[in-house]
Amino acid sequence: MTHRLIAAIVTAAALxxxxxxxxxxxxxxxxxxTAHVLGKWVKPAGRGAPxxxxxxxxxxxxxxxxxxRPLKRGRNLWGAGADYGKSALAGAPVWRAGxxxxxxxxxxxxxxxxxxTIAPGEYSLFIDLKENNWTFIxxxxxxxxxxxxxxxxxxxxAYNYTPAKDVVRAPMKLETLxxxxxQLTWEFVDTTDAGGVLAIMWDxxxxxxxxxxxx
Numbered sequence: 001m002t003h004r005l006i007a008a009i010v011t012a013a014a015l016x017x018x019x020x021x022x023x024x025x026x027x028x029x030x031x032x033x034t035a036h037v038l039g040k041w042v043k044p045a046g047r048g049a050p051x052x053x054x055x056x057x058x059x060x061x062x063x064x065x066x067x068x069r070p071l072k073r074g075r076n077l078w079g080a081g082a083d084y085g086k087s088a089l090a091g092a093p094v095w096r097a098g099x100x101x102x103x104x105x106x107x108x109x110x111x112x113x114x115x116x117t118i119a120p121g122e123y124s125l126f127i128d129l130k131e132n133n134w135t136f137i138x139x140x141x142x143x144x145x146x147x148x149x150x151x152x153x154x155x156x157x158a159y160n161y162t163p164a165k166d167v168v169r170a171p172m173k174l175e176t177l178x179x180x181x182x183q184l185t186w187e188f189v190d191t192t193d194a195g196g197v198l199a200i201m202w203d204x205x206x207x208x209x210x211x212x213x214x215x
Contacts, residue, residue, distance in 0.1 A: 028068040028099030035188040035196065036060040037213060038109060061108040065125065065186045065198070068099030072182050077203050078129075085129030092158035094126040094137060097200060098184060102126075102143035102155055110214030112195075113138065114170035117214045123167060126158055127200070127207070134172040136198075136209040140165040172207040180204050 039060025041053070048054030079087055088095050097103045103125040111118045113136070124143055128135040141161065142154035155161055181201045189197040195212035 026100075028070040030100075031067060031069040031185070033065045033067075033186040033188055033198075035063045035191045037063065037191065037193050063105075063107045063109065063111070063188070065103065065105055067097065067103040067125075067184070067186055068101065069183050069185070070099040071184075072180070072203055078131075078205065080131065084131040088129060089158075093161050094128050094158050096157040097125055097127045098186075100157070101145060102141070102157055103186075104143055105138065112212040112214045113168050113209060116168040118167055124155065126161060127172070128169075132174065134174060134207045136170045136172050136207075137163075138167045138169075140167055170209050172209050175206040175208075177201065177204045177206050 036057065037060060039057045041055040042058050043055050049056040051057075075087070077088060078084060085095065105123045105125050106121075107118065107123075108120050110120060118138055124139045124141045126137040126139060128137060139161070144151055144154045144156040147156040148154075152160075180203050184200070184202040187199050187201065189199050189208065191197075193213060195210065197208045197210050199206055199208035
């Protein structure tokens with residue numbers, strides 16, 4: 001009886017492991033880019049904090065971008081001429097700048113982009129793709145977590161986007177990278193309590209927009 005019970009347990013464990021191994025991974029895993037500003041580093045009494053420098057960061061505010069991270073997988077991402085950007089748009093009027101759920105910005109501080117102040121809150125991010133001319137879009141469109149064709153108050157990706165809810169548009173600086181990024185990546189660059197740069201990288205393309213921390 002004992003041997004049969006052990007055999008049954010081993011078989012069940014093997015089947016469970018096999019099922020887990022066969023579960024498909026998402027083609028575009030989710031990711032986040034974060035910045036933490038306006039706090040201060042404090043040296044605690046005693047042993048110190050388990051951080052670089054042994055200090056604790058107190059009172060900071062968060063800025064976060066959440067997005068789907070598609071992989072290049074050998075594709076020609078951008079095209080050229082009349083076909084520029086069409087593959088990335090996938091039939092939408094602007095690019096979701098990610099995959100799946102609309103790319104989302106959540107900020108606990110006011111942000112100033114292209115001279116306009118964005119109040120703390122949550123927004124969708126898009127990019128209007130033109131060859132050698134990308135435009136960064138912050139929009140108050142809500143995001144669908146699952147596609148619902150009947151939901152007219154929120155977007156899935158960038159489908160059915162209109163500029164009616166644009167909060168700010170800003171030209172992006174375009175740079176060619178020496179290496180190709182396989183997976184789409186958003187990053188905060190050169191960030192201080194005064195501001196920084198929000199950048200997106202994919203293949204050999206880097207596009208960025210500067211921001212300031214508002215008051």
